[in-house]
Amino acid sequence: xxxxxxxxxxxxxxxxxxxxxxxxxxxxxxxxxxxxxxxxxxxxxxxxxxxxxxxxxxxxxxxxxxxxxxxxxxxxxxxxxxxxxxxxxxxxxxxxxxxxxxxxxxxxxxxxxxxxxxxxxxxxxxxxxxxxxxxxxxxxxxxxxxxxxxxxxxxxxxxxxxxxxxxxxxxxxxxxxxxxxxxxxxxxxxxxxxxxxxxxxxxxxxxxxxxxxxxxxxxxxxxxxxxxxxxxxxxxxxxxxxxxxxxxxxxxxxxxxxxxxxxxxxxxxxxxxxxxxxxxxxxxxxxxxxxxxxxxxxxxxxxxxxxxxxxxxxxxxxxxx
Ligand SMILES: Cc1cc2nc3c(=O)[nH]c(=O)nc-3n(C[C@H](O)[C@H](O)[C@H](O)COP(=O)(O)OP(=O)(O)OC[C@H]3O[C@@H](n4cnc5c(N)ncnc54)[C@H](O)[C@@H]3O)c2cc1C
Numbered sequence: 346x347x348x349x350x351x352x353x354x355x356x357x358x359x360x361x362x363x364x365x366x367x368x369x370x371x372x373x374x375x376x377x378x379x380x381x382x383x384x385x386x387x388x389x390x391x392x393x394x395x396x397x398x399x400x401x402x403x404x405x406x407x408x409x410x411x412x413x414x415x416x417x418x419x420x421x422x423x424x425x426x427x428x429x430x431x432x433x434x435x436x437x438x439x440x441x442x443x444x445x446x447x448x449x450x451x452x453x454x455x456x457x458x459x460x461x462x463x464x465x466x467x468x469x470x471x472x473x474x475x476x477x478x479x480x481x482x483x484x485x486x487x488x489x490x491x492x493x494x495x496x497x498x499x500x501x502x503x504x505x506x507x508x509x510x511x512x513x514x515x516x517x518x519x520x521x522x523x524x525x526x527x528x529x530x531x532x533x534x535x536x537x538x539x540x541x542x543x544x545x546x547x548x549x550x551x552x553x554x555x556x557x558x559x560x561x562x563x564x565x566x567x568x569x570x571x572x573x574x575x576x577x578x579x580x581x582x583x584x585x586x587x588x589x590x591x592x593x594x595x596x597x598x599x600x601x602x603x604x605x606x607x608x609x610x611x612x613x614x615x616x617x618x619x620x621x622x623x624x625x626x627x628x629x630x631x632x633x634x635x636x637x638x639x640x641x642x643x644x645x646x647x648x649x650x651x652x653x654x655x656x657x658x659x660x661x662x663x664x665x666x
Contacts, residue, residue: 352455353379355652356446357424358431359462359594361388362638363628365415366645367460367652372422374653376458380419381429381448383594387412388464389629390638394480397492399638434459436601436621441659444624457659458623458652461610462645463594465629465636469587470502474558478585482564487511487586488637491518494584500525500567502555503588509537511588516544523580525553525569558585593630602626609633617648623659625651 355371357364360382371378390396390408397405416426433447436459446454467485469475475483484490487501491514500523501512508524509531515522524541529551531538541547552573559566559579566581593609595602603611603620610619610626617625627648628641 350453350455353377353457354656355458355460356454356456357381357460357462358446359383359388359464359628359630360386360412360416360426361462361464361628361641362390362415363464363641363645363648364388364460364462365412365419366642367462367627367649368419368424369422370646370649371460371652372419372424374649376649376653376656377423379425379427381427381431383430383463386428387416389467392480393489395493396638398489431597434597434601436624438621440622441662442623458625458655460648460652461598461619461624461626461630462628462641462648463630465591465593465633467587468590468592470555470589472555472557475555475585475587478558478560478564481562482560482583483558483585483587485587486636487514487588490584491515491586494519496520497583498523498581499584499586500580500582501586501588504528504531504533505588505590506533506537507590508588509533509541511586512541512547513544515586516547520546522547523582524549525555526551527554527572528552591629591633591636593633595630607633617644617651623655
């Protein structure tokens with residue numbers, strides 16, 4: 346059932362580092378942004394305890410606190426932060442056209458510009474022992490959390506390019522990396538496979554899966570199972586990295602925006618422009634390469650600047666005509 350329609354200059358969808366940074370810039374440019382938080386207010390960083398690599402926090406900061414601070418900074422300049430999900434969109438093809446966004450299947454918003462910052466969701470195995478120890482040694486981001494396991498033994502699950510890249514990254518920091526590959530071969534490119542195979546402290550276990558992550562409060566070991574022989578083996582590790590992929594949160598934009606084969610929104614050149622005028626994308630939803638808070642924040646800034654410039658162009662065209 347549709348409620349009353351509201352008209353906005355700038356609507357921001359998503360409350361991770363990209364969305365809040367876009368909000369800070371858009372609010373300071375007087376675009377009077379409204380930001381919808383979605384189902385995970387604060388985004389992915391609210392699922393981690395320690396963020397050590399975001400510039401400006403010399404002692405590090407816990408993820409949820411950092412995201413509250415970003416929200417406060419966005420609100421300080423007038424961003425209106427609302428709890429709610431974008432559930433449907435109808436983007437205009439016209440320059441200067443109005444985009445329609447449905448919130449929580451009820452309220453319709455008309456926006457001159459839309460900044461999509463809906464992020465991506467890391468995939469996990471879904472087994473109980475893994476879920477119990479998320480944040481206690483189980484991580485979906487080697488670049489983010491690898492440093493905490495310096496000089497220690499860890500394991501990584503996955504067989505694609507990202508898993509191979511993350512295994513190499515961990516091998517530089519950790520004493521030993523055990524890589525669990527479900528099939529009898531890797532999906533990663535030949536070049537990445539060679540890289541992994543050439544590193545002395547990576548042991549690749551083919552046909553091997555996680556049976557149980559061992560430990561009560563923190564990871565203490567891993568029970569692996571060979572899926573051909575059924576044989577189980579325990580190893581001692583302090584960190585387990587899951588590198589089986591991410592799913593971009595783009596379902597509601599399908600058919601509306603150009604996406605790549607894995608569902609990430611395609612942006613044009615170095616900008617945050619999407620295939621529809623006045624619709625911009627920032628953060629992990631358009632970036633499967635870097636996936637860091639600082640890069641998400643950087644593109645959030647770009648999206649707000651792109652939106653501001655787009656509105657200025659539309660307004661000056663209206664004045665001329
Ligand atoms: C366990 C873990 C630890 C990490 N640690 C670090 C670290 O230490 N340092 C670092 O730089 N990076 C880290 N990262 C990566 C970092 O969290 C991401 O790169 C970053 O959060 C991406 O920001 P984003 O704004 O693009 O999206 P996200 O943080 O993914 O936020 C997406 C937002 O969109 C909202 N949303 C989704 N769909 C809708 C919808 N339909 N309507 C409205 N809202 C919607 C969600 O509610 C959420 O608020 C970590 C990631 C994980 C999983």
